[in-house]
Structures are given as C-alpha cells and as structure tokens.
Amino acid sequence: MYRLPGLRSLFLLFLLVVSIPVAAADKGFEQWVQDFRKTALKQGISPEVFDRAFAGIDSPDQWVLDKASYQPEFKAPVWQYFDNRVQQRAIRMGRAKKEELQPWLDKIEKQYGVNPNVLLAIWSIESSFGAILDNEKVIRNVVRSLATLAYADPKRSKFGRQQLLAALKILQSGDVDEKHLVGSWAGAMGHTQFIPTSYQAYAVDIDGDGKRDIWNSVPDALATAASLLSKNGWRRGETWGYEVTIPSRKLPAGKLTLREWEKLGVKRVNGKPFPRPDDIAELKLPAGREGPAFLMLKNFFVIKRYNNSDRYATAVGLLADQIGGGKGLVKDWPRPFTPIDTAQVEELQKLLKEKGLYEGEIDGKAGSGTRKAIQAFEKSIGVEVQGYPSKEVLEQLRKNR
Known part of the structure; x- marks a missing residue:
C-alpha cells in the first residue's frame, strides 16, 4: 500500500531540492558583456546591433570551453589523417557536386582562376559539403562562442575579442542575421569555415543577391574560398x-x-x-x-594560407586530383595493418555500434571514437589491443556477431 510521506520527509525533500545547484546567469560574464559593449560602440557597432546580438546570452558556453581545452588522446598517425579525408565517399560526393554546380564553378574559375576541384576538396574537408551545418551538436551561436573565449579562455582571449568585433560588424553589414550567425566552437563559419576576420577580408557575393552568404549560398561560399586563394597568390592553370x-x-x-x-x-x-x-x-x-x-609548388603554399598545415594542404591537393578523375597515390602511406576501404570501415562501425561499443556517425572515417571502440572490442575478445581499422579486426567482428 502506498503511504503519503510525513512532514519530516517532505521537509528533508525540500532541503534536498533547494540545495541542488541550478544553472543561472553568470554575473561576472554579464559585467564583461557590458564592459565589452563600450568597446564595441567605440568601434562603430550600433547599440541596437550589439543588444540584438547578445539578447538571451547571459552565460559562457561550457561546451566551447571544453572543446578549447580538449587534448586528443593521441595525435592522428599520418595514414589516419589522410584516410579520413581522401576517401571514396568524399571523392564520389565531390564529383556529384561538381556536376551539379558546374555553371557556378566555371564562373568562379573564370573570375578567380582557382581550380574548381581544389574548392570542392576544401568544402569536403571543412564541412563535409555542408553536412556539418546541420549538426546541432557542433554548431553554435558565434557571438556566444567568441564571447566565451574572450571572457573565460586566457589563451584565446585576444583572439575571441578580435573575432567577436568582426562578427558584430558582419551583423551590422546585414549579410546575415543573429539567428543564422552560427559556426564552430572557435567561430569558423559557413560551408567553407571562415573565421570572422577572414570573412571580412575575402567574402564574396557571387550569386548577386546582395549578401555575402557563406551559410546558405554554396556559390558564395566557394567563391569566398577562391577569393582567399586568389588574393594570396594562386597561379591559374598550375597544379599544387x-x-x-x-x-x-x-x-x-x-x-x-x-x-x-x-x-x-x-x-x-x-x-x-x-x-x-x-x-x-x-x-x-x-x-x-x-x-x-x-x-x-607555389599553389601548395597558397593552400596553406587557408590552414597552415602541410598535412591539410596535401590532403586538399590529393582529394582535388581524385575528384578531377586522377588516380590515387602510387606509394601508399606506411601502416602497421592491412587497410580496408571506406565501405568496409562503415561496416566495421556498424558492427561496433551493434555491440554498443561505438556511438559516433557511420561515416567511413576511422577517427578517435572508432579507434577507441576497436580497442574495446579487441580487449573483449582477448587479442592485442591496437585500435587499427584493419581487415583482421573486420573479420573478427564478422565472426563475433
């Protein structure tokens, strides 16, 4: 029989409830915003634009701080870096997008001289051809993200303030509104992932709608990437x-x-x-x-102006060549296992998910989540724990369904 709790029990329950911390506005952050408002207004930001941008933002974004402080468990080996970027799914999608967008790509190439395959490769690597923009787990309000870094991350405070001012100027220009000014935890925005200052320097309205819209206009986003490469010395008609x-x-x-x-x-x-x-x-x-x-060659170093990494620029070049119909590498990356193709990696991920060991996307990319799941599986069956997306692991998973 169910019995109503006595007064003492109710009182103890009340004490328990009121003692639980509740997420509330951060007073220190609110004061910082008011102080930064003065700075922004001196930089030409109107009070209306600033207040609309910060409406409803009363605390830092803890997820942004977690991402900023995250240290990978291991640095991706060279084979993993390239396997996850120069892969069959990206090549197929790149070729399909090329066919779909050919008139725009021709127009962009005529204006900026940049190989369309390179732009498609950048689009793939930066946002998976825009798929990342629909991922609510990683897309954030740019104003809040940059304010969080400026306020609470000493290493990135200067960057956060600089980029936040640029973001407010973007809002003031009317190219995008507050609702659609979204990006990564560090403020990289749109299909081709431009930080606000880079957007200011290179953004293009090639579709002629009066807005430089890298969030919703793929032509604008690709033309903006081409603008960056062109202004940094891209050599028309030459390879990387x-x-x-x-x-x-x-x-x-x-x-x-x-x-x-x-x-x-x-x-x-x-x-x-x-x-x-x-x-x-x-x-x-x-x-x-x-x-x-x-x-x-010169164009390789121009690609590095997009992301100052040899691996990144090499991946862009290799993916671009294969989107354009070229063959893959003659000499493969050294690896301590028998490799599998993209479709087989997807099968491996599905089998790991069936076992409750993997929670990520079925995307054919063997990132840290996939490798940790492989390690857990290897440990469960009593073999040497390595974490490689290998033919041997896939065969073991098939046997242990």
Whole structure:
C-alpha cells in the first residue's frame, strides 16, 4: 500500500531540492558583456546591433570551453589523417557536386582562376559539403562562442575579442542575421569555415543577391574560398605538386627548380617530364622516406594560407586530383595493418555500434571514437589491443556477431 510521506520527509525533500545547484546567469560574464559593449560602440557597432546580438546570452558556453581545452588522446598517425579525408565517399560526393554546380564553378574559375576541384576538396574537408551545418551538436551561436573565449579562455582571449568585433560588424553589414550567425566552437563559419576576420577580408557575393552568404549560398561560399586563394597568390592553370620517387641518397633541404630536382634523381611517379621545369619546388616527405614523396609548388603554399598545415594542404591537393578523375597515390602511406576501404570501415562501425561499443556517425572515417571502440572490442575478445581499422579486426567482428 502506498503511504503519503510525513512532514519530516517532505521537509528533508525540500532541503534536498533547494540545495541542488541550478544553472543561472553568470554575473561576472554579464559585467564583461557590458564592459565589452563600450568597446564595441567605440568601434562603430550600433547599440541596437550589439543588444540584438547578445539578447538571451547571459552565460559562457561550457561546451566551447571544453572543446578549447580538449587534448586528443593521441595525435592522428599520418595514414589516419589522410584516410579520413581522401576517401571514396568524399571523392564520389565531390564529383556529384561538381556536376551539379558546374555553371557556378566555371564562373568562379573564370573570375578567380582557382581550380574548381581544389574548392570542392576544401568544402569536403571543412564541412563535409555542408553536412556539418546541420549538426546541432557542433554548431553554435558565434557571438556566444567568441564571447566565451574572450571572457573565460586566457589563451584565446585576444583572439575571441578580435573575432567577436568582426562578427558584430558582419551583423551590422546585414549579410546575415543573429539567428543564422552560427559556426564552430572557435567561430569558423559557413560551408567553407571562415573565421570572422577572414570573412571580412575575402567574402564574396557571387550569386548577386546582395549578401555575402557563406551559410546558405554554396556559390558564395566557394567563391569566398577562391577569393582567399586568389588574393594570396594562386597561379591559374598550375597544379599544387607532384608525387615523385626519390633516390636513396640524402637530398638537400630547401627549394630548387624542378629541373634541378630532376638532376638529383627526383622523378614523377608516372615517368612524365615536369611541364614547367623552371618552377620552384620543395621536397616534402609527410611520412618520411617510407611513405610517398612530393615536390610542392607555389599553389601548395597558397593552400596553406587557408590552414597552415602541410598535412591539410596535401590532403586538399590529393582529394582535388581524385575528384578531377586522377588516380590515387602510387606509394601508399606506411601502416602497421592491412587497410580496408571506406565501405568496409562503415561496416566495421556498424558492427561496433551493434555491440554498443561505438556511438559516433557511420561515416567511413576511422577517427578517435572508432579507434577507441576497436580497442574495446579487441580487449573483449582477448587479442592485442591496437585500435587499427584493419581487415583482421573486420573479420573478427564478422565472426563475433
């Protein structure tokens, strides 16, 4: 029989309830916002724009701070970095988007001289062709994210303030409204992930609707990426680099002409001559001598103005080549396991999910979540724990369904 609680029990319950902390406005943050408002107004931001931008924002975003302080358990090995970016799903999607957007891509190339395949590769790597913009788990209010960094992250405080001012100026320009000014935890925005200051420098309205809309207009987003590359020295009609073979002897560091590299025994993997032997190039070995070698040209270093990473620029170049119909690498990345293709990685993820070991997306990308799930599976069946998305692990998963 159910009995009503006595007065003492009700009183204890009341004490328990009122003692539970409740999320509330952060007074320190609110004061910071008011102080920053003075700065913004001095920089030409109207009171109305500022107040609309901060309406309903009364506390920092803890998720942003968690992302800012997150340290990966392990740095992605070179094979994992490239497998997750230069993969069959991205190549197929890139080719489909190329066909769909051909008139716009032609117009952008005519205006900026940038290879459309490179723009498609950047779009893929930056936002999975815009899919990230629909992911509510990672897309945030840019004003709140940048205010959070400015207020609560000492390492990124200066960056947060600078980008927040730029974001407010974007709102004031009318290119986007408060509701649609969304981006990553660090304020990277739109299909091609531009931070606010970069948006200010390079954003383009190529579709002619009066707004530089990198959130909803794919042509604007791709043209904006092309604008950045063009203004940083992109060379029309030239490639980014060549996969090459190298001799066993030690080679000099630094930049030489392609002709000089060839005299040292560095050759294109397809055996063809370099089309412009006087071009300056630098030898890059992303995985050391055991992996593929590249001679990188001017456009490789222009891509690095988008993201200052050799791996990033190489991935963009390799993906662009395959979207354009080129073949993959002649020499594969060194890896301590038998690799599987994108469809097989997706199967592996599905089988891990069935076992309750994996909670991420079925996307064919063996990131840290997939590798941790593989490690858990390997531990459960008593084999050496490695975490590789290998043919051997997939076969074990099939056997243990």
